[in-house]
Amino acid sequence: MEEQQRRQEGAACEPREAPEESVALRFQRGFLAGKRLRDLPWEDLEQILKNSEDSSPLLTILQKTVFHPLCLKYPLSVKYRRCFLSELIKKHESTGAEPLEQLYEAIRDVLNTEETTQCYKSYLLPSGDAITLCESVAIISRGTTGLVTWDAGLYLAEWALENSAVFCNRSVLELGSGTGLTGIAISKACRPRTYTFSDHHECVLQQLSENIRLNGLLLPSEPRGHGVAKQETCEAELPGSQGAEITVAELDWNLVTKEQLAELQGPDVIIAADVVYDPELTQSLIGILQKFSSCNGDGKAPEVYIACTIRNPDTYCQFQTELEEVGIRWQVVPSPQRNLFSYDQHANITILRLLV
16 A cells, blocks of 8 residues: 555656546556556546536547557457447436537447457557557467466566666566567667567467567567577667667477577576466476576576566465575565556555575
């Protein structure tokens, strides 16, 4: 509770927009990222509508959400857009105002659109840039949970943007990259020298590569298939950057050898998000971290940051215990000051820095 209050107080110190504009921007940020509908600022909208002489606040929200260029080009799921527009219609009808033609046109278009197994979500950065990802509409799809973005990944990206010096001009390896949100955010905003995305599931690797390309970070190139399997490498063409080398690697934590890890050129920083939820998985994670600590040619262990959503306290505590048993110390990293991304603010998420 204290942490949440501190972050809210930090946000309160920032320049304030007019209430109507502020609410519209909150709808925009949450909608484009597919935030849970019940968590959007409906009560604030109701208050604005009570004090409004016309339907202009609703039209503003439509322009910033359903009619936003990102949504038009990279649409969210049909179900999500339908439910969102249905809720807007309820709010509009409760005011007794004249029908808003654009609102009913939008719902008609969505009702005539066929649902798909994939959709897009767009996450807005402080710079005004956006990260757009193709994700599964289902939490579990094709035998994996890696085709959706999880809260810990958003939280880690938020922290990274506030602590860019950790990544600037350094070699970074991400374990379990999933849809790629965290790595794309770091590659766009933190100027790493190299960044390696990694995962194991074939479908996840394919979607990950597509998302990286979608955000302009990975140019088409021929895969390199020796050592760490299915690597793809290119230089990121970012404004003002010196061309960070971006790599996608298939990495099986249980089967990888020290020689294969050596091909990753000894990362300065290792990160992972939402990989501490299964005791067997945490053992594999600790095992690969131990291998990295001994494979760096300069003898210097990498900095390691693990973002954890604590769903089962016993699993989380067991992870900490197993770290201590193999001589890996840990410390909790201070939380980010600002909430930049739309995720469950009540989720218990923490970042551990491991001293390997």
